[in-house]
Amino acid sequence: MIDVTDARKYYGDFTALDDVSLSIPAGSLTALLGPSGSGKSTLLRSIAGLETLDAGRVVISGDDVTDVPPQKRGIGFVFQHYAAFKHMTVRDNVAFGLTIRKRPKNEINRKVDELLEIVGLGGLQKRYPAQLSGGQRQRMALARALAVDPQVLLLDEPFGALDAKVRADLRQWLRRLHDEVHVTTVLVTHDQEEALDVADQIAVLNKGRIEQIGAPEDLYERPVNDFVMSFLGSVAKIGPHLVRPHDLRLERALERWSPEERAEMEPSKATVGRVVRLGFEVRVDLLDEAGERLSAEITRRDDERLALKAGDVVYVRPVRALPPEEAFPALAM
């Protein structure tokens, strides 16, 4: 559906995209995830035609659009800061793409009303963007982008300017919307929770390269390197290994592990620093024998059984022993 091949983009000495190839299946919701400066926005803007690649091709639905201007690519684009047409009403904003295509007025009105209903802004046709909240403005921008029936919908940090509560609501709403309209969607975000929450497929970018691409659970459970591992969630370092804090098992006695388990990987000793109870999850901050800090997340039930408090000495071991090929070199932390 969208195929990017060997994309390169430089800003002076800075390499924004370093030979990136990416394939996005039709009807999917793909997240481009990465820290700032990773090239994720540049990649999205290159698909839109808002940036010109220094090398590489962009193909949308089988058409090579590399040299096609954005207005002819059949895309919908949503910006972080809404990019609302401030002098136009909500109705005229959403109708913009249809008005310049000179569609009949009754068709435009019908489509606008329908879209505003879908995005939950029905009845606000006559308002101006300044009279809407941030969340409403972004939903208007989404309706505006969808009005032209784009082949692909491109969202550049669409919820980045909103507060946490609205952001969480909107992204679930976006997921439901996507399940309804099925338009191929690419979302740029730096928030791993957002990516894990909404996307079918995540591409993790770092320094202008794609580190890994795959389904959310694949990336979370089987990251190919330390960067992906640490970017997709919190990590604990145990010896040379990086593991998810909830994949650590704590016990007061070594005998709690079976001899086989101990033969496979010996639990290590650590001192409890702090126990933080966050609802069902309990975070235990530990100090291992080498003086390294790590955090484990255990369930409330285990916490009750162990009755841990600061100063206790415990044993810690990953739930699953890590086979050598999954043993990552330790991050310099």
Place this chain on the structure above:
Amino acid sequence: MGVATLWLSIIVLLPLAALAVTSMENGVAGFIDAVTQPAALATLRITVTVSAIVALINVVMGTIVAWVLVRDDFPGKRFVNATIDLPFALPTIVASIVLLALYGPNSPIGIHLNATPAGLVVALTFVTLPFVVRAVQPVLMEVDREVEQAAHSLGAGPWTTFRRVVLPALTPAMISGAGLAFARAIGEYGSVVLIGGNIPHETQVASQYIQQQIEIDRPVNAAAVSVVLLLISFLSLFVLRLWAGRTQRHEEQDA
């Protein structure tokens, strides 16, 4: 509040009142008689027509100049930007001499605009150049490029984007710049005094007519035409402000 009112009264209202009183020295009939004299009507017509043309030229060219200064990069841009204010800062009589030297009887480039309406337009356009440029420039700098990109993504080409998205944002600034240019052109004296030629019914602008009437000792005629000029300036600023205010209203609600 009291101080401001007193100050405004002394500095603005008192002279204006004196002017109005002088213009009415021979009663309302005398006032009407003074402004309906053929020479007075002709000079007002010339002044308003030329000023309107000048304002229009400024709206178009001033916006283009502002656009180039904001959006384009070229060597010497800072220098060009600095010279925009020069026609305004220059003593207007100097502007007149400069223009006379360039377009007068001894024009080195063979263009003779001395004592023609075109000469008036050139002189007034010259001195009012900065108004629209300086009004539009800051607004254009504030225009969000993403809004234009959004229009592109929705299928709008560069011209449609300019007309439907950028232009509406610039309109209030263009209107207020044009209003200032117009008001300035209405009363301009120094820059047209040499190149204008001061030919009644042809190139004599209102300010020259007023001076002429004073010189031939007809203060009522001078005052009456002055009052009309004043009303035109006031009305044009008032109307343009209303219009610009209406255009801007929705955006001002933005926090």
